[in-house]
Amino acid sequence: MTEVFQIIDGTKEFHGVKAITNVNFSLLRGEIHSLLGENGAGKSTMTKVAAGVYQLTSGSFIFEGKETTFLNPSEALNNGVVMVFQENSLVPNMTVSQNIYLGAENFFNSLAKLNIKASRFLQSLNFNVDPNLLVSQLGAAQKQMVEIARAVHHNAKVIIFDEPTATLTPEEKHHFFGLMQRLKKEGVSIVFISHALEEALEHSDRITVLRDGELIETDKAKNFNRERIVKAMIGRDLTDSAYATKKTARKKPRKRGRKTLEVENLSMGSMVKNSTFSAYSGQITGVFGLVGSGRTEMMKVVSGVYKRNIFHGGNILLNGKYVRYLVPRTAVNDGIIYVTEDRKSEGFFENFGISQNIQLGKMVAEDKLWNTVSLSEAKTLADHWIERLNIKTKDINSPVVELSGGNQQKVVIAKGLVQKPKVVIFDEPTRGVDVGAIKEIHDFIKSLADEGITVIVVSSYLPEVMSISDRILVARLGQIVEEFEIEDASEEKIIYAAVH
């Protein structure tokens, strides 16, 4: 088989920091090639070179036998290289059909014909999306379908999928992999970036593992197994798997403490509808739900980030008392904190150092506007939390934006925990966190529950929920639909409740 593109001795630097170093990568015609690696390993950077988003600092990029450089994404697109990004690049205020044919319209553009064309096209891909809908009305999975449809429509020779399955339900995933195989039969080469090792093992022809910007190994998928991949990804064996999914591997579940948080018929817009659940102290309550199930929104209402409906909005009881938070500040003062899933936009302050970020949490808890800021206090706090959470940094004043995903998450957690909360809500605590840090964060969350704090962990990653929770709630369509004690829970039951 021939190579579609090759990267030879490719190095890409950002402000002197090497994102990839001397990488040799090739993509064959008509293959599905999985890219694996922790966050920051350089997977996206490497593929973005092929997609024309970045250009190599040194080394050469060879496309169809000729050495070239794609200066921008549209040049890559003209050569048949399409990248489907993690966050979507669709125009929210245009319809699905307009988005699919964006940039490829006829001069006299008939919307009706466009819709019919799009409708046929989507059906041929087996995508259940209404071409008349505005993209802003779609859920995450449907948006992704539109993105994929657009890539297919461009007659792409190379499609790069950046974490495509993260937001899909099991059925949608099934469709997606079927589509990938169909594209492969048509001679399209596919780069598949994923966090889910099983998906890569099952569906790809070759696998490449990256670590710290270096290409560790490339081999046929059938020569790999889970252990070999993990070892290549983190450079050592994981003696204790990050996700101890087997029930034998876990200790006895914690007993319920007092009922600290009680939510009755909570409603908010179209995302949360009559949701009822409670949480207990000294226990980890896992909340599982697919994307769009309203799990995050429920927790944001509880912690005051969002406001519930004014009429028939339901009740929230904290320690038996009715509470209603209009801003997070009052919730924080009552001891409820929300550790966000989206740390980059609402988690940390990027110009602040680690110590300042943590100290800010303390200032909020103190709730005194004109207190003086003590540098020594900031240092003490930072030292304490850096040690307790094993945050890896050289300087407590270095901006958080320069840290790795796992360390950023730890800073966000420390910023919340410094407020001495009684109820802690973790939303996707290990999203975008490197494998090594996942275990540390999980251990820390468990230690909080052991201290008697009410802990809620929201996650869309089932193994995480299964390994960490003492009790599992399942969210679907804005409601908590099912509740399992961990002894009774199984992956099948939970998925069934979440989907049906």
Added chain:
Amino acid sequence: MIKLRNQELIILIVTVVIFAGFSIFLDKFFSTGNLLTLMRSVSILGILSIAMAVVVISKGIDLSLIATLAVGTALASVMSSPDVLPSFDLPFVYAVLLGFLFTAILCAITGILVAYWDMASVFVTLAMAGVIYGLGRTLFIGDELNYLPEDAIWLEYLGRGQLLGVPMPIICFLSLAFIMHLVLKKTTFGKFVYSIGDSGLAARTAGVPVRPILVIIFVIAGLVAYFAGLLTAGAISSINTRMVSGSMIYDVLLVVVVGGIGLSGGKGGMHNVILGTLLIGTLLNGMVIMDISFIVQNLIKGIILLIAIMTDTILNPRDEQTTQQGDI
């Protein structure tokens, strides 16, 4: 200790070069009289920039500063003037307090509109500039030019006087900058201001009282501008409300942006204001001495502002790397 970033070092060097250049090539520039004028005008510009800086650090902008300055001060002088009808003839100190109250209330309204109605500060303050000016002129201030009353000697001392050979406005500017530096860097309030500028959403989620803080920021900015107005009046014993329609607000923006307080919020401090003030002040003064026409001056200022904003965007980019969910 304040560490100078590269950008700040460049500004400092440019300032020194321009100052030296003007001193050599313009014979009127390096004279005691001119330097005093320079420093006085620079101080007023600097104080206004302090006000603007606080707002910009919180990721806002306040275009109503000049209106606040002029109308608040004119109100104080009208209220204490025996000649103007209706004659209130208050003692000047009371009139100043009245102006203080007027400014605080109107700026609180601005702040409330920005914070609680979730409106963009550019538009709110643009509209409020008109409201403040119009309200002041229709209700209280009959004439454009308002003279200070006789019992405003203390203000004239602040505007014109010297302490140990240093003009009072300079002392006022530097001490105000120092106080604001302490407020921003050494109090919880200051940290909250920076956190809001850095990421308003993150600040809210963390439990920072974002809205009240925003209101306080606008009130502080307005009161600082009012103080600048009093100093202006003290310097020339009168206040002309016509300055509202002048180009001073651009000079203030110029100082803040050129000084290195990123418009993206959460960055910079009072040392940036001082640096920016020195550079822009020197430049403006030099242009006046060179007798460059007003129109050309505006052109030059406009170009500098554009370049400064362009540089600001390059230095403080909306980085693709940092805004993405995934990894590198």
